[in-house]
Amino acid sequence: MNAKSSVYPAITIASLLGLAMLAIAAMQFSVSVEPPIAPPPTTARVPSTPAAQPTVAANNAPQAKPAASIPGALIMSNQTDVPVRVALLARGKNAVEPAHWDFAPQEGSKEGLVLSLPEGNFKLNKGDILVAFAQDGSGYYWGPYVVGESDAPVWDKKRSQWQLTLK
Template sequence: MNLPRWQLYTIFSVTSVFLLVALIVSRWQISVTVEQTQPPVSSVSLSNLDPLDPLTSASVTSNPARARINPPATQVKTPPRALRLSNQTDYPVRIAFLPKQVGARKQQSGVVKQSLYGEPGHWDFAPQEGATSGLVLSLPTKGIVQLERGDVLIAFAQDGSGRYWGPYIVGETPLPVWNRQKSEWQLILQP
């Protein structure tokens, strides 16, 4: 069978390109790895919770390190006053965080000298994300969030349903709840 010259060139060109791409990809040694998530944490006993435990230091840690998901063999101790959130709803939700500014004061005239609140942050959660053990929240530039009395949290559904939870004022509203045993704040969003 005799093929026209242009078909031979086309077949040769396509085969050459395919072999060249295969050679380049094999040199990159591409591999895919999957990290395991942290093991579930045992459920919280209500006797260990104290919503009004006193707090003493800054709103957000200045640690620039980001929180990491570690294999089940190692557990990282979260810093005191960390926020563990659990979305037990069937809604995709956004959690908004507004830290109270340390040192914010009113002048005698009632005019605020500086902003009462620091830089806000937010996180998005899928339905049922962190439902069993919760997830410790962190910010890219600040590290693990450490709550202080007066910090504000609010959650709202992102599906257009208009559903929301909060606002929660740390140490002033019943939620989030202080877990004295783990020295962390816990917020569980329920349907």
């Protein structure tokens, strides 16, 4: 009878431990860290296949850096296969509230699209900041670009406008 009485507490303890482990496993805790708002300058997260690496390319039109006082419209071309959001932090003359525009894959890929605000068209100025990032969870991003100081957007002297092409 002594052996029988020592088996029940062992079974009870083992059962309680098993239930506790199942309860902990069912909770499935997870911790996530948000990426920083402004990624490092002119870098892109490299996908697993080198052919799919996003890059920024300039148009074939003649381009030059404009004088600091020349504002111009922004023409955007999304030549990627991912949906993209372009965000603006205007710091130059006549700064507007931060704004963003969303582009479907390949939207505006040939001619580009003139960006505007609900209040109407706007002009980019030297010092304004642009950043673009994929909205499909792939982690691609472009920029940040400081207008008139970084390699993009580029100034099209012929058309007197800025052009940002994402590839």
